Amino acid sequence: MFTDDMVHKALQTWCDNVVAVGQVHAEGGDVQAFATQVLTDNYDYDRGQVLFKPTLTYGAQTFRPTKEGALSYFVGGNNEFPDDKGFKLKPWVKVWYNKLDYILHGDLAIVQCNVHFIGGDDSHIFVNKSFVFKQCSDGKVRIILHQSSLPYQP
Template structure:
């Protein structure tokens, strides 16, 4: 069950497509539908069934910087949560394209790490670039799951 470079790319592509789907669903059908799609995306991409996911969202801070459960991740992606009042919903920002650029990757057996840049392009054509690290592990069925997701805005010199 060794992970391949192609699987890492496919996982990032699926993650980006999920982000776009969340945004479009929010625009077309509102927050409840976006929340349902985001739940599906999280279930498909992340390893919450394997244990805690180490998730540090791009725009989080204070006591809620790190999200180790699905409820915290869902709030980050769609906002509208009383438990996480600072979350504005990164996934509902009108995303239309997601591109990745690899800085490096590490693969050993059923564990793979990737880091690089993710460019999210919104419906107005504005791009948000984030520094991103994903850690992946294959589950018992051989499905690649995100078990580490760290994201931050690039350091400004």
């Protein structure tokens, strides 16, 4: 059964991983390998299906149902996804969530929140997020749905 603590841990892990990917890139590390491991550990691409709609995608590549597509959005460098610049490479130095609301349903947590990103250049953006986290058969919590959008600007 999914618990309140598991929701907070899953969201905090997601936020920490955004910062970690950018840090690996800034330090000249193997960002492709690191981001691939983040996807393996935290998204259910290897065992099941993931519905992923990144913030800054459009057209034929709006949705990223494959690990390859998600990796491209995170770190760029894939000719199959020419518009991807690597969102997680900024680097982001602080990422946190607030305005959290969620429903626990058996081995799932259905979550909505805002996520704030502070860049190394002191820029600040926030996005609206929806996640579905699943407690998988190996005991790990992984994302099976990740939807992200910019707040509505009338």
